[in-house]
Amino acid sequence: MKKIKPILALLRNVKSRTFQPGEVLITEGSSNKELFFIRKGLVRCFYINSTADEITFQLFPESNIVLNFHTLLFDEPSKFVYVAYEPTKAYSIDYDFLMKLTYENAKFLELNRSFIGKRAIKQAFMRIESLVFLTPEERYIKYLQDYPNIVNRAPDKYIANVLGITPVSLSRIRNRMANRKR
Amino acid sequence: MKKIKPILALLRNVKSRTFQPGEVLITEGSSNKELFFIRKGLVRCFYINSTADEITFQLFPESNIVLNFHTLLFDEPSKFVYVAYEPTKAYSIDYDFLMKLTYENAKFLELNRSFIGKRAIKQAFMRIESLVFLTPEERYIKYLQDYPNIVNRAPDKYIANVLGITPVSLSRIRNRMANRKR
DNA sequence: ATTCTTTATTAACAATTGTTAATCTGCGTT
DNA sequence: AACGCAGATTAACAATTGTTAATAAAGAAT
Numbered sequence: 244m245k246k247i248k249p250i251l252a253l254l255r256n257v258k259s260r261t262f263q264p265g266e267v268l269i270t271e272g273s274s275n276k277e278l279f280f281i282r283k284g285l286v287r288c289f290y291i292n293s294t295a296d297e298i299t300f301q302l303f304p305e306s307n308i309v310l311n312f313h314t315l316l317f318d319e320p321s322k323f324v325y326v327a328y329e330p331t332k333a334y335s336i337d338y339d340f341l342m343k344l345t346y347e348n349a350k351f352l353e354l355n356r357s358f359i360g361k362r363a364i365k366q367a368f369m370r371i372e373s374l375v376f377l378t379p380e381e382r383y384i385k386y387l388q389d390y391p392n393i394v395n396r397a398p399d400k401y402i403a404n405v406l407g408i409t410p411v412s413l414s415r416i417r418n419r420m421a422n423r424k425r
Numbered sequence: 426m427k428k429i430k431p432i433l434a435l436l437r438n439v440k441s442r443t444f445q446p447g448e449v450l451i452t453e454g455s456s457n458k459e460l461f462f463i464r465k466g467l468v469r470c471f472y473i474n475s476t477a478d479e480i481t482f483q484l485f486p487e488s489n490i491v492l493n494f495h496t497l498l499f500d501e502p503s504k505f506v507y508v509a510y511e512p513t514k515a516y517s518i519d520y521d522f523l524m525k526l527t528y529e530n531a532k533f534l535e536l537n538r539s540f541i542g543k544r545a546i547k548q549a550f551m552r553i554e555s556l557v558f559l560t561p562e563e564r565y566i567k568y569l570q571d572y573p574n575i576v577n578r579a580p581d582k583y584i585a586n587v588l589g590i591t592p593v594s595l596s597r598i599r600n601r602m603a604n605r606k607r
Numbered sequence: 608a609t610t611c612t613t614t615a616t617t618a619a620c621a622a623t624t625g626t627t628a629a630t631c632t633g634c635g636t637t
Numbered sequence: 638a639a640c641g642c643a644g645a646t647t648a649a650c651a652a653t654t655g656t657t658a659a660t661a662a663a664g665a666a667t
Contacts, residue, residue, distance in 0.1 A: 290558070300557065316547050365498050367549045374556040375482065375589040376472070378625095379654085398614065407557040412654055414616055560655095561624085580644065594624055596646055609667085616661065623654065631646070637639085 249348040262327035269325040276338040279309040284331025299404035431530040444509035451507040458520040461491040466513025481586035561590045
């Protein structure tokens, strides 16, 4: 049986998808194994705690990779909900399919490692450094640098959650920064 | 040219190494690409900040993977020092060699993904969840659960750093917990 | 334009943390 | 046994954060 050229196989299995604000990419409890590359828009990933409050875990603007890491890394159903906050365009591909391609073709291993693995993992490690070494204010400043103008796209309460502080505290940090500047 | 059986190639390239307390596995500025599997002992990874203080980033007891993630993920020299705190025995293997094996043999991909990748990355994501969702006290309790009896092996000041708080604050947390229990 | 709803800001207070320094404790050395 | 040293605890104070609630501002809906 003749093998299909892997690049063609890849392209055939990439889906182009759009999500309206509020539309769910991955729901809580799901074992979705899709990988989403966000071309345009903004996706929010949040956790629902014991008092039914939503705590935003991460925001994914353009060129970020959205993946259900509970399933892909822990083989567990997702504890998070991934939902579009802005109108969003993404490419998606099944992770298992991508792995299959990777098995069959060494060139894809490099692609996979450098593009998908590295990106999400690099973000994760940088975030740990940020949380361990920096104060909340320093984290906020760094976040603004890493995600320029996200502050104009997402509510502060989401950003506060991502930084691991309360919205009230973020508001005070902004206040202090503004006063210092003047 | 006949291919060597990959399992044999792997075994031939695994080094068994021992480190005395204070001995360095990976030094700051190095681009070491070794992977260490800690069989016995305890390795400490720390950062030297602008005032020449050592801030412990992570502790690696038995069955943990030690790797220079600045180099392996960012292609940058290590910002951290990895040093044995207890007498330590480890297996080590060159990461590039392991990748080469992985390229050549699909079975190793699974090994690599599940064993090496997953473990370090899983830890990373769980640590982010811990830092974002939990208070310092909750983080300490969780750390004790995840690393039982590490509190008897490593100084509190190291553990405080790992949790992202000061040693003084950790001492107070312990005090509060003890008072509550009685 | 007006209402309704959500978000952001501010205030007030309790709790926690950071910081610095003093004290205490345990450990190894001499 | 006496000493010195590093780590842990405690104290004191300033700064920050969490919490709750009230107010203000901004958007969305009618």
